[in-house]
Amino acid sequence: MFERFTDEARQVVVRAQDEARHLRAGQVxxxxxxxxxxxxxxxxxxxxxxxxxxxxxLHRAVAASTDELDAEALAAFGVDLEQVRAAAEAAFxxxxxxxxxTEGHLRFADGSKKSxxxxxxxxxxxxxxxxxxxxxxxxxVLVGVLAVEDPVVTRVLRQLGADPAALxxxxxxxx
Amino acid sequence: MPTSTxxxxxxxxxxxxxxxxxIRALRDLADxxxxxxxxxxxxxxxxxxxxxxxxxxxxxxxxxxxxxxRKDV
Numbered sequence: 001m002f003e004r005f006t007d008e009a010r011q012v013v014v015r016a017q018d019e020a021r022h023l024r025a026g027q028v029x030x031x032x033x034x035x036x037x038x039x040x041x042x043x044x045x046x047x048x049x050x051x052x053x054x055x056x057x058l059h060r061a062v063a064a065s066t067d068e069l070d071a072e073a074l075a076a077f078g079v080d081l082e083q084v085r086a087a088a089e090a091a092f093x094x095x096x097x098x099x100x101x102t103e104g105h106l107r108f109a110d111g112s113k114k115s116x117x118x119x120x121x122x123x124x125x126x127x128x129x130x131x132x133x134x135x136x137x138x139x140x141v142l143v144g145v146l147a148v149e150d151p152v153v154t155r156v157l158r159q160l161g162a163d164p165a166a167l168x169x170x171x172x173x174x175x
Numbered sequence: 176m177p178t179s180t181x182x183x184x185x186x187x188x189x190x191x192x193x194x195x196x197x198i199r200a201l202r203d204l205a206d207x208x209x210x211x212x213x214x215x216x217x218x219x220x221x222x223x224x225x226x227x228x229x230x231x232x233x234x235x236x237x238x239x240x241x242x243x244x245r246k247d248v
């Protein structure tokens with residue numbers, strides 16, 4: 001499947017893994033693909049920027065909605081997560097508070113696999129182009145991510161004032 | 176004059192979204208710390224009975240939650 005991907009689209013997939021790992025997620029979720037696309041120089045990133053979606057704001061929204069060890073919420077009760085982390089790491093070594101199994105290769109969640117399938121489907125459905133010329137660029141990946149209607153993706157986009165359905169139309173138009 | 180701690184505590188008490196998020200985070204935090212503490216206790220020769228008593232649970236509950244490898248029976 002990846003042989004149809006442009007270099008940029010491949011980079012999106014690779015970067016999604018880094019995003020997931022940074023956010024201490026157990027799997028690569030569609031929202032990590034979305035984050036990776038937001039930093040993409042190609043058509044997917046362009047569509048998001050045109051819709052006014054800022055990568056840093058998106059990152060903060062994702063961190064707040066997916067981090068199990070929600071530093072902000074803990075702080076509201078006077079618990080300083082960074083202090084707890086420092087104490088735990090002093091006793092048990094680096095990464096002591098990381099969820100188990102986030103080292104090495106991260107699995108793609110079902111929603112992420114479906115996103116990539118939808119990206120492929122979108123390209124194959126395109127008319128007026130020889131089949132062999134149909135490649136998956138980062139814009140197609142964006143279409144795929146939005147097609148699966150992942151609840152976290154929908155929520156963070158709305159938080160940023162973006163309409164997921166409208167964004168999907170814009171992405172599909174561009175791709 | 177309210178201190179910043181008063182303000183954050185009031186905010187936490189007032190807003191169920193923050194309060195519930197904090198509860199979930201506290202549970203996750205406790206779970207991760209518990210795993211380390213139990214492993215540490217086992218490596219220092221504590222019995223499951225001793226660990227269970229310290230945690231305020233039954234020996235079976237502590238064993239079921241934390242025993243993973245065969246040497247940990």
